Amino acid sequence: MTHSRHEPTGHAAMTMHQLITADGNRVADEVLDPFVSDIDDQTLRNLYEDMVVIRRIDFESTALQRQGQLALWPPMLGQEASQIGSVRALDEDDFVFPTYRENGVAYCRGASMGNVLGVWRGTSNTGWDPYELNMATPQIIIGSQTLHATGYAMGLVLEGKESLSIAYLGDGATSQGDVHESMVFAASFQAPVIFFCQNNHWAISEPVGLQSHVPIAGRAPGYGIPSLQVDGNDVLAVLAATRWAAHRARTGGGPSFIEAVTYRMGAHTTADDPTRYRGVTELEEWGAKDPLARMRTFLVNAGKLDAEAESAIAAKADAVAAELRDACINLPDPEPMSAFDNVYVDEHPVLDRQREHYRAYLASFDGSTTAASEAPTAMTPTSMTQGRAS
Numbered sequence: 168m169t170h171s172r173h174e175p176t177g178h179a180a181m182t183m184h185q186l187i188t189a190d191g192n193r194v195a196d197e198v199l200d201p202f203v204s205d206i207d208d209q210t211l212r213n214l215y216e217d218m219v220v221i222r223r224i225d226f227e228s229t230a231l232q233r234q235g236q237l238a239l240w241p242p243m244l245g246q247e248a249s250q251i252g253s254v255r256a257l258d259e260d261d262f263v264f265p266t267y268r269e270n271g272v273a274y275c276r277g278a279s280m281g282n283v284l285g286v287w288r289g290t291s292n293t294g295w296d297p298y299e300l301n302m303a304t305p306q307i308i309i310g311s312q313t314l315h316a317t318g319y320a321m322g323l324v325l326e327g328k329e330s331l332s333i334a335y336l337g338d339g340a341t342s343q344g345d346v347h348e349s350m351v352f353a354a355s356f357q358a359p360v361i362f363f364c365q366n367n368h369w370a371i372s373e374p375v376g377l378q379s380h381v382p383i384a385g386r387a388p389g390y391g392i393p394s395l396q397v398d399g400n401d402v403l404a405v406l407a408a409t410r411w412a413a414h415r416a417r418t419g420g421g422p423s424f425i426e427a428v429t430y431r432m433g434a435h436t437t438a439d440d441p442t443r444y445r446g447v448t449e450l451e452e453w454g455a456k457d458p459l460a461r462m463r464t465f466l467v468n469a470g471k472l473d474a475e476a477e478s479a480i481a482a483k484a485d486a487v488a489a490e491l492r493d494a495c496i497n498l499p500d501p502e503p504m505s506a507f508d509n510v511y512v513d514e515h516p517v518l519d520r521q522r523e524h525y526r527a528y529l530a531s532f533d534g535s536t537t538a539a540s541e542a543p544t545a546m547t548p549t550s551m552t553q554g555r556a557s
Contacts, residue, residue, distance in 0.1 A: 339370025
């Protein structure tokens with residue numbers, strides 16, 4: 168028997184939990200069904216609307232990058248169900264620790280379009296105030312957000328709070344030491360943290376089969392962490408799975424691990440060319456499992472989505488896209504001295520010296536000889552050493 172180079176193989180089989188099939192049919196799942204028994208027609212339409220809107224955000228942002236308005240953009244095309252299903256299972260006081268791709272999650276947490284795009288346009292170092300949204304700003308360093316989420320969750324236990332943290336990560340991140348250290352601490356201290364892995368099958372150009380020869384969700388039980396593998400293109404199943412994990416966290420059950428099996432239909436970032444490492448047939452295969460198409464089919468067949476509702480959803484997506492484009496183009500350039508803001512919590516002498524050097528450097532462009540003559544002496548390796556010795 169031969170195996171696809173990018174599909175996990177091995178003897179550790181797992182059940183792929185699902186509630187809506189790729190062709191839009193509702194199926195039963197004894198594990199997940201109890202966690203969505205309260206979902207009504209309006210909630211189902213809202214989930215679909217969220218996915219339509221964030222796909223439009225993705226398309227508009229990709230277009231803005233191609234037009235030179237953004238330096239970079241990390242597409243989330245194909246992963247809408249994983250992002251929407253998981254974030255809509257959270258409470259407002261739960262804290263989210265994302266990667267750089269969870270811009271759909273940020274939208275649902277209330278981030279403005281300007282805050283979402285500032286990082287990618289280069290006008291700010293962060294996206295939003297984490298404490299306003301209960302969501303950390305985008306993390307570029309692969310896997311490190313799992314450490315932050317676990318530490319935060321341990322703090323929740325010490326403070327006696329019932330909220331939780333959730334760490335988003337990709338399949339490639341599961342090969343990082345930070346992730347494994349996080350799971351060790353989370354299990355040891357029964358921290359209320361959800362490890363939400365979006366297995367989109369590619370860690371840039373490396374297939375998931377090189378990351379793990381068994382299902383990724385099968386790794387977590389080795390640390391004493393219960394896990395579920397769920398169809399990541401099924402928004403209702405993802406919602407149920409995340410509710411399952413959230414219930415465990417809130418009732419003293421400790422950490423959980425979810426592997427949402429999905430697919431990155433777009434590029435890793437707009438600087439990437441995925442045609443160099445994956446075939447057309449693979450993209451066609453996953454295109455048939457599109458999360459938006461299956462949810463629309465389910466809703467239409469069940470009589471839960473009519474032309475009027477679809478028109479309203481399209482209008483909402485248009486409005487968000489227009490807001491996004493306007494916010495992006497009109498983002499103000501940052502003040503040069505703001506580069507020194509929010510570096511340390513407290514004042515730091517080295518940063519103070521750097522700030523004054525840079526202030527004098529900027530002043531030199533005003534043609535002021537006074538500013539140049541009063542500029543601090545440049546720091547040489549010798550003077551830096553002497554400064555430390557004193």
